[in-house]
Amino acid sequence: MNDRTTANTAPQTGTQADAGEAEPLPGGRARPKTGKSEQTRAAILDTAMRLFQERGYDKTTMRAIAQEAGVSVGNAYYYFESKEFLIQGFYDLMTHDHARDAASRMEGERDFARRLEIALISWLDCAADYHEFAAQFFRTAADPDSSLSPFSNESHPARETAVTLFRDVLTGSDLAPKLDTELAELLPDLLWLHLMVVVLYWVFDRTEDTARTREFVRRSTPFVARIIALSRYRAFRPLVRDAKGLIQDFILPTIGKTPLPRAESAPSRPAGRKRRG
Amino acid sequence: MNDRTTANTAPQTGTQADAGEAEPLPGGRARPKTGKSEQTRAAILDTAMRLFQERGYDKTTMRAIAQEAGVSVGNAYYYFESKEFLIQGFYDLMTHDHARDAASRMEGERDFARRLEIALISWLDCAADYHEFAAQFFRTAADPDSSLSPFSNESHPARETAVTLFRDVLTGSDLAPKLDTELAELLPDLLWLHLMVVVLYWVFDRTEDTARTREFVRRSTPFVARIIALSRYRAFRPLVRDAKGLIQDFILPTIGKTPLPRAESAPSRPAGRKRRG
DNA sequence: CCAATCACTTGAACATGTTCAAAAACAGGT
């Protein structure tokens, strides 16, 4: 996945984050019209990624990026609304790398737990080179106001790509036919959430080669698979039903799915006071 | 909880964040010797809180804080290592307010689910005035390098306070005697994690008076209580045992508990490659 | 009372993200 990071310097027509849409300005600001501007944009993004990797996010100044890319500072801001939006560009790149890499690694494997593990480990491998820098990305993602956040921001193309991957993890496994459709609908998003937890864990992981996170993945994936498998048994029914309700009412809408935008102001009497006692 | 935020302008000897320890420099930099410097420190922190609340974090400049507090910019940096460390000061304040408020609200209530709900709703009430601003705090907390992070940073006094509160939530409930000691040991930390999830939810919540988060708390607390209660039944034993293992090996050590720092480099062969294919 | 020391304070200087008005390059029509 490292040999692709700088691939878009080449004057291809397709941008790195060719997520399909034409309107929402993928990761930056201006929608490039000419081919040359595409090149400029790519040069800036590539240079930024390289410097981020080399020196870290904070140590890399916009001036340095501009200079190394052979443009002016203002030009960088013409293509990227702010320094943080460069991260968006990176995230889009990596998500696509991950999706492709994971899909190829999963090939032939039918066991759900293993497929899930492969997908997650693949992410760790794809992100390995950016461990230091990714902390900064995560920090940004935790800002609800930022349009970079994989949460909150409805139309985040990268998330759709990732969720699709996890849908594939499920549908390609021997577990898929055994599940009722309702649960099968929820799972991709939940598995994506699982990835987010792993990412959180990874960001804070300081062990060599993030060995601890890898071990965490190896241990947690069979556990998750087991829970899903067991959820079909009668004894777990009521619990599962409640969990489903919680997820559908409160988790998925937050992630931009909004399948059930109810439960706005519930009738149940509030336990606390309203605001300012 | 709003009438206490600015309380420490008064020349009391006890600082706002009187977490007990004497060494680790509570939220800032210099350990104040004289009473006057205490006052200066408090003035700066109070002014900062007020301005953060009024204008938001980003809009509040260090110059404005200094000016309003009647000191120089450099002086603010004498007491607070950076702008972010002012957040630390705020967080310490709020954690104590929360602990006290929650404890008083729980009085008399023995039902575990309700106690938990009270504790969480209390947090939402304590934090209500700072919703806008707290997003910024959360953002900071997500940075593993920052000493403000409730994760990663081992000796975060505020977390200890919060965990203690949740221990009280449990021990004061009718559920406590029914649990084996091992689980009772884990729970306070897990409930603190639950709070962290709620906080995450809250930060992203844009509904009026964070109604959605409140509803989420009301729905999720009985669910959590039910899971804990059910965990004692035979059918759930193996699942519970696995969950315990995962938590003890991977979650708690990350939170600074480090009860079992094993599982460093596991013998199980890695599924992927090492680094850079 | 002097001087040395230390806690505290200052504000100018610095580094860096960001903005903006103007210049340059470009495209299309005449």
Added chain:
DNA sequence: ACCTGTTTTTGAACATGTTCAAGTGATTGG
């Protein structure tokens, strides 16, 4: 070729977090 509007590019100016050498004042030791 020339005008006209649009896209792209520039670099100086700005805003703000942070640093630092120097200043102030009180306390202590002689």
